Amino acid sequence: MSQIQASEHVHAPSGPVRDEAGVAKYRHEAIAVVLQSCPTGECRVLCVQRTREPFVDKWSLPSGAMEVDESLEDAITRHLAAKVNLTSMSYAEQLGTRSDPARDPFDRTIATAYLVLIPWDQEWDLPVDASWLLVDELPPMAFDHQEIVELAVARLQAKLSYTNIGFALTPEEFRMSDLAQSYAAIMGHEVSATNLQRILARRGQLKATGKKAAPGAEGGRPAKLFSFAQRSLEITDQFATLRP
Amino acid sequence: MSQIQASEHVHAPSGPVRDEAGVAKYRHEAIAVVLQSCPTGECRVLCVQRTREPFVDKWSLPSGAMEVDESLEDAITRHLAAKVNLTSMSYAEQLGTRSDPARDPFDRTIATAYLVLIPWDQEWDLPVDASWLLVDELPPMAFDHQEIVELAVARLQAKLSYTNIGFALTPEEFRMSDLAQSYAAIMGHEVSATNLQRILARRGQLKATGKKAAPGAEGGRPAKLFSFAQRSLEITDQFATLRP
DNA sequence: TCAAAAGTGTTCTATCTACACCCATGA
């Protein structure tokens, strides 16, 4: 899909809004950074092309308003199902809330961003306006969405180092070389499968399944299949300094 | 001040609220966890005793609603000045946003919490309803405020390890033994001034002032005075694992 | 000259990186 410059705004900003009792009204939306990091070395983010001003035709992150009787977590789940057919995620965590009155040129909108991870083998039918974009080749995005993606990637990079968050990137069983490639796509540098295995094993993150993967067409020793010992987040490496 | 059990609620919960156009109305408030960690070994949090239901007489964190034309950061600054006379902080960072519809029994309130740090030598006049509470002896607090304090302390503990955030705890110049005590109060375990100095020095966080502190009444070698090389947050220790 | 507090030097250990070498498979 082509990238088109946003045309001029056709609406005027609505400005601060209050009801008759003086209670402020806000639109509060939840924004998702859905990341998938594949053994092919691609780390990609799920985006939606806008059809309305502002930022018409620009890429944006899937998002939607929170209703009064639901939490932000409920809202993000609901909107991901409705807007990009995503009904299953292996991990979600809140990134932060943006409240700059100028972040949306038309409305007063507060936005809370979430990092959402899905396994690299998860595939489903995307709506026509949705598409995967490579994280390291992002075009200019609508609103502050580019910044939010960068924040998400930075958070994920950090958590790869000191938690078992890798479980959210992988299928149930995987080869170490695939995991290393997936990590490398996120970290932005080479990751040695050899050393990664030892690090994760010492921390008790890995479980050997006993199974082996079929070797490729050109031969090679068949890889062992591993799985993560636990599929919920835990801190596996307490910070190095200032330990008791 | 004595701790009194919250009496029974006198108002009914107001429930979901919408205006005539169907736009949801939310109260969005900013909550501050103001921490001060002293060389005496006390880590304390600034609290306000509630005068109204719900949770009347319970301790709570200073907070207040965000107006439509300000950001959350503006709101927290404004409310801290108005409610606890705090007009100067050395660091503030967003912790997270709570949106559970049941978190406030009366209103539909979304709350964004902030970690706020002030130097250990900063003193000022508190209003009568405000007081410092020790972080490791917290009484049951209003709403989910106790959880929020714990989150703030955990965040600060982590950042002490891999950033220069110590600058926000100290006066311009300080003795290493005082810094170690302040760190220890946050971390919850002994911190060796000897080793702390070497860690911070190798990371380039420390600047020697050349000055010396006066020794105590019972003698002892006078301590060198140090200051932090930079008084804004930077990551000084990249995560140990998965480096290039 | 002694106690108290601060600072330095040195050793030990844990953990990560690098790299050589061995293993299992298909052509």
Next chain:
DNA sequence: TCATGGGTGTAGATAGAACACTTTTGA
């Protein structure tokens, strides 16, 4: 039997904890 990819063993580097020892002050 050779190329290909996977796995193991081991040496080196780094950083932090622990602790003994030295320095500088007041009484």
